[in-house]
Amino acid sequence: MNNSKLIIGSHVGFTSNKQLLGSVEEALSYGANTFMFYTGAPQNTKRSPISDELTYKAYQLMKEHNMDLEKVIIHAPYIVNLGNLENFDFSVSFLKEEVRRASQLGIKYVVLHPGASVSYTKADSIKSIIDGLNIILDNNLDVTICLESMAGKGTEIGSNMEELKTIINGVKFKNKIGVCLDTCHLSDSGVDITKFDEYLDLFDKEIGINYIKCFHINDSKNIMGSHKDRHENLGFGDLGFDTLINIIYNERLKDIPKILETPYVTPDDNSKEKIYPPYKYEIDMIRNKVFDSELINKIRNN
Ligand code: FE
Ligand code: FE
Numbered sequence: 001m002n003n004s005k006l007i008i009g010s011h012v013g014f015t016s017n018k019q020l021l022g023s024v025e026e027a028l029s030y031g032a033n034t035f036m037f038y039t040g041a042p043q044n045t046k047r048s049p050i051s052d053e054l055t056y057k058a059y060q061l062m063k064e065h066n067m068d069l070e071k072v073i074i075h076a077p078y079i080v081n082l083g084n085l086e087n088f089d090f091s092v093s094f095l096k097e098e099v100r101r102a103s104q105l106g107i108k109y110v111v112l113h114p115g116a117s118v119s120y121t122k123a124d125s126i127k128s129i130i131d132g133l134n135i136i137l138d139n140n141l142d143v144t145i146c147l148e149s150m151a152g153k154g155t156e157i158g159s160n161m162e163e164l165k166t167i168i169n170g171v172k173f174k175n176k177i178g179v180c181l182d183t184c185h186l187s188d189s190g191v192d193i194t195k196f197d198e199y200l201d202l203f204d205k206e207i208g209i210n211y212i213k214c215f216h217i218n219d220s221k222n223i224m225g226s227h228k229d230r231h232e233n234l235g236f237g238d239l240g241f242d243t244l245i246n247i248i249y250n251e252r253l254k255d256i257p258k259i260l261e262t263p264y265v266t267p268d269d270n271s272k273e274k275i276y277p278p279y280k281y282e283i284d285m286i287r288n289k290v291f292d293s294e295l296i297n298k299i300r301n302n
């Protein structure tokens, strides 16, 4: 297997004063060659204007380190819900602006939680998501929205292939829609990811493997089918290190960016304060392909 093809990174911050430059610096500090970020706090609508000067500096730094802008991901804020007919106009206008911001930053992929039906029927909610996407997706902008596969928590839409397929089928600009598969969510939704090639075969038949633009690599605190959506550090959860390594190094997925969204580590077992980012250590472990059972302690003691 050729390690140089591995495109690996994690969730990083995006602050108003350093913007993309700060995100690149953080990613580099983890030994990553790609990254994902929210363009502002995911739970509110406050967004600072993009500084093209900082973006340009970020590009220079990326170039020095052979980072490919095409593999960088933006995550849409989770306050938007295209599946809730009540807040439809707000979600559409906010997402449209996110897509514009992505385009200004030169970033091609925006990951979106498809939505949640809340008090509506699934069918109405899915129709609303399709309508929203058809308003937002702009064939003149080089930005693709990637629907994330969801755990199926509450009334979430997109926790099975059928729902993702229905949404994609309803979208007019097929070259502007994609999928982001999240390993924790897939297992939570009932997919046996130890047989990942079987899942990929089915995905290819139903949707098309070429629609997969991004991977979220997370272990899970819960067993398959639990619909809980609680991420765990690599190798410390129910999925296990070998299963995740097999997905990360799967030849059919080699050019697709793999993004870690594993939890920050607490100072000790009894603490709830998540303060240490695990990504540098997890990326190292992924590159070595050997599980380190002492990883959490190493992170704490550094
Ligand atoms: Fe997500
Ligand atoms: Fe995710």
Ligand code: ZN
Residues within 6 Å of the ligand: 182, 184, 185, 229, 230, 231
């Ligand atoms: Zn999640």
